[in-house]
Amino acid sequence: MLNKMSNNHYWWLAAIFILILTARLILAFTTPNFTYESYFNLRQVEHIKDTGFPQYEDSLSYGGRTLRFLPLFYYLMAFLALFLPLELVAKIAPNLLLSSLTVLVYLISYKITNNQTSSLLSAFTAGLLPILFFTGSFSIEALFLPLVFLAIYSFLRLEQKKFQYLYIVTFLGLSLTTPITVILLVGFLIYLLLSFLESKKLARSELELIFFSVIFFVWVQFLFFKDILISEGISFIWQNIPRQIIREYFPSFSVIEAIVLVSIIPFLSGIFVVYRSLFKSKNETAFFLISLAISTSILGWLRLIRFNLSLAFFAIILSILFSIFYGDLYDFISRTKWSSLRKNLAAALAFLLSISTIFSTVNVAVSQETPSEADVEAFKWLSEHLPEEARVLALLDEGHLITYYGRRKNLADDQFSLIKDAEELFVNLNSLFTTTLQTHAVDLFDKYGLTHIMFTERAKQRLGKNNFQYLTAECYERLYEGGVKIYKIKCTLKENV
């Protein structure tokens, strides 16, 4: 595929890739620690590295629970962790994978436009997308996004047998990585619908692959999640997330936020290309990409996938469509009396893209929510100073820090699937941070078997308080000195029952 490119463009692409990777790694290593949800993934990778198996029975999360997840990402990272320290893998691998999107976007754009310059511009746009610059995040999306665009690229080149094999392998990988692969399948269905409405006959091989994908995906999900399906029924889609925080996971669509995170130029040019492709040019490949954009928008709007992921996927599609926009703009300028300007069009657009994107990109990277060093130290302290059977209260976000660094049981974390009474648990967790009534707090400590409570710097920031409101010297013994407060619970209501 790359042999068709002139050397010049090959080097440009390599330069973009290295530039983006370097920027990502610098930002990743200057960000202290990882984002909160990353610690769940770190723990799973560590478990696979140690035992060879995913941790489907977790004795620490929620004080002991059953978990179900697709294991490919964790196995891949565990394999890399055999050669490098895990925390280094967690910093490098996701950024390497997300930087590879530049190459994939180039290849897809080149397939659509057959124009190297516009494809390079698309690759550059994709590399700078602010929504992808959560460089401190160690999440499945880092594998999902490159895999899904590799699958899309293979699908577009199905006429060659090697791409058929590549598609199958990629789709197997996707089905074993995340259920969010459903974006691709819904995209296929919308593609079928649009083609039907436009009376376009699809290649038989496309239909066959789409059918295979649906059947295979359903089977794999059924295999892994049958317990969740049976116990939670259709509501498994919302992962048993308490209603109080479902808005946080699936926030309403905000155009302003979308523009900031996607960046203004790809956003506007994407909308223009979607309009032109749907109502004027009716380009088949563009149809397919637009179907995927519609798919992610619908799933995001219906709160079936997380807003950030939906937006990231949408933004990459828009950056691919940007190559079509460049072609159209180039043709348009060629037909005007300023046709001489077209020579500098690519450079001008690259400059415009840079200045319009870099500020939001860096802002997103530096404003990631990660635990402070002091908080991490306190969580590490738990593992050495608390008895093994201890169950510790911290904020919901910090649940994975208790289990990862502290190696102790938490009250709750953000993995709600298969948890009974998750809503009640969530309400009680919050009330333990806000209540002023000691009896209420002790009642809940007894109920959940909590032995220790933590008030971190993040809790201070989030709640606007310095400490729990019900502390007394008789009932709570402070164990950890410093900004973070850790107490041992000494009282119980059980004796009086």
Next chain:
Amino acid sequence: MFRSDHSRQQPELEQFIAHLIKFKKRYLLSLAIIILLIPATVNLLMGKPLLMGPEGYYHLQQARELSWGNLHYFPLQIISLLLPLDALFIVPLLLAVISMVLLLKIIKGTSLPEELVFFCLLFLILSPGFIYNYSTLSANSYFLFLSILGIYLFSRKNNAVKLLGLIPLAAASWFNAFFTLLIALIFSFYACFSKKDRLPALSIVILLLLSALLNAILLGQSILPPEFHDQNLITSLISAFGAVGGISLFFLLLALIGLAITWKKKFFSIFYLFFIVVLGGYLFSQELVFFLSIMITFFAAVAFLFLIRQPWQLPLIKKFTLFIIILGILFSTLSYLNRVNLNDPSAAQVETLQWIRENTSADAIILSSTQHVDYIHYFAERRAVQDLYKDKNYVAGQYRALVGALQVDELQQLLDTHGITILYLTPDLKQLLPAGQGSLSLLNTENFKLVHSNQELEVWFYQKRAVSEQASRPDK
């Protein structure tokens, strides 16, 4: 309908399918017997009663209380008197075998392709609906048996045998109006397509409709079957979502393709009409999911044959896809078989209910979870609070009030009002009671006494208060 030149490229597959079809009766019956014996065998090993689910015990209780309104239970009454309870699992198994043999004989004389019949029956045997309905005593399996027997006898040449067919058909029309409508529909089609038997078939349709009318007016027959499970359009449909005897997700996917490819084919219009009628019935009562399952299985078989016969541009993908479909279907079946033994009643439940029968007054009224009412009738031979009133909404409201009572006075007043003296607490009922508060903690007062427990089951006696305030209640 499904042939193509491409099929010649797969001689091995063709030969294999031809072999299966040649010996279809042998293979299908063996498979059905093996699959249906699995739940019974596991129940036996676990020391549970071999009959599962509330429906079987509902029918056994109906057979005990035989009257003109439920005359179709007469054969079951005879059988239940002759055989011990655990041996009754053989009844649905025999119904399955005989129904299948008769069905194959009936279909032999029709224009339905043999391979379609084979895959349709194969998928049906592997479906959760079939496993559920033929491993317990169910109205669906009995109704299907009677209908197939009636049609079989009616399709014979001898007029005396034809007349005999009226008996099972009349019995089949006794269940409910919807079932009668289904048989009437089958005979309407028979009348349409048959040249010889048009008049007798039409007469049967008229007789069936008259019978349904008489049953409804004189015996108060219901339109839809009684409900034994939670009624929810989606979770009752798909077995992967926990439906009791629902539809496999793979059959549903295949059926969608089946519906798409048969859309414009006139041959399938009858099946479409049946599908619409059954789907309409399902919307009103999810107990009809088995009939929907049969239609879905049919269209799934059509799609599966289409996928086998159709030449694919990507042969590798074809092999892979067919392999996954087969794995998916088998996996759904095994997954369902794996959890079918979680069904009630357990040995402990039977023991506890029998203890209630032997140690409590015959007119005692029991408070228990709605799911256990049929077991209470059959094993404990007592009435539950759910039996006291005809108004279902009132019963549901009172049940919610009883379970949700937070004050001891409130609970006792409700128990006194309904004359409840026994509380039969099962794990599912305990789950409904909020921990640390509500009815469960109220039992620690002097009027309640734990009199029997087995595993997680508890029987509490409630002693009525000296002065009780009777709340206003509707007529019993």
